[in-house]
Amino acid sequence: MELYLDLFSQPCRSVYIFAKKNNIQFDFKKISLLEGEQYGEDFGKINLLRKAPAMKDGDFCLAESIAIMIYMAEKFHTPDHWFPADLQKRARVNEYLSWQHMGIRMHGSKIFWLKLLIPKIIGTEVPKEKMDDAMEDLNNSVKLIEEKFLQDKPFIAGDQISLADLVAIVEIMQPVAAGVDVFEGRPKLNAWKERVQNAIGKDLFDEAHQHILSAQEMVKTMDGSKMQVFKPKILRMFF
Numbered sequence: 001m002e003l004y005l006d007l008f009s010q011p012c013r014s015v016y017i018f019a020k021k022n023n024i025q026f027d028f029k030k031i032s033l034l035e036g037e038q039y040g041e042d043f044g045k046i047n048l049l050r051k052a053p054a055m056k057d058g059d060f061c062l063a064e065s066i067a068i069m070i071y072m073a074e075k076f077h078t079p080d081h082w083f084p085a086d087l088q089k090r091a092r093v094n095e096y097l098s099w100q101h102m103g104i105r106m107h108g109s110k111i112f113w114l115k116l117l118i119p120k121i122i123g124t125e126v127p128k129e130k131m132d133d134a135m136e137d138l139n140n141s142v143k144l145i146e147e148k149f150l151q152d153k154p155f156i157a158g159d160q161i162s163l164a165d166l167v168a169i170v171e172i173m174q175p176v177a178a179g180v181d182v183f184e185g186r187p188k189l190n191a192w193k194e195r196v197q198n199a200i201g202k203d204l205f206d207e208a209h210q211h212i213l214s215a216q217e218m219v220k221t222m223d224g225s226k227m228q229v230f231k232p233k234i235l236r237m238f239f
């Protein structure tokens, strides 16, 4: 099995952690998103959506992190708690996985782009009102994770970690990597994070996040002119 990944990306980190944690053998095919490798001819044959992660298992190519993890869970019969067979527990996991794309992923990513990458690409800081609006969206999403999805349970689907927690933590780490401490003043979320890290294993968690957590340093020396290819898309998406 080949996995096309860039650990700068949240969905790539969830796929990577899931495969590693479950001892699923794969070839790590690095696809450098900031260098635009997703737009190359070769990657187009793997994933015409031109997004990472992507998977190739024999002749079978698959896009979308959630679909990839469910494929791996079913193919390799990973422990039940990741994607429970129980109807209602599985529905809880699916509920979160369905919500998160627009519910938090968008807002966490936006903070990362507004704080770190966009100033580098357009050459100026993002206006304060724009940042404040984005922070408000992120805070509302995190509140929903605590109140609707986590409630007083150890994990989103109950007593054990599932794909929902894995997908949630990698997204929350994206604004953290941009310097926004999402866990500060949120003891419940912080305790959940500790449980998720322990369930994944601290070494694996840190290994998967080491690249993104160095993003603030990395961006300082990044050549903004090489990222001009993203400018039209960014202006459309964020302004």
Ligand SMILES: N[C@@H](CCC(=O)N[C@@H](CS)C(=O)NCC(=O)O)C(=O)O
Binding pocket: 008, 009, 010, 011, 012, 033, 038, 050, 051, 052, 053, 063, 064, 065, 066
């Ligand atoms: N819904 C997709 C999202 C994939 C995605 O948006 N990947 C981003 C990185 S986080 C990407 O490849 N972006 C490259 C681009 O848009 O050019 C998934 O869960 O796999």
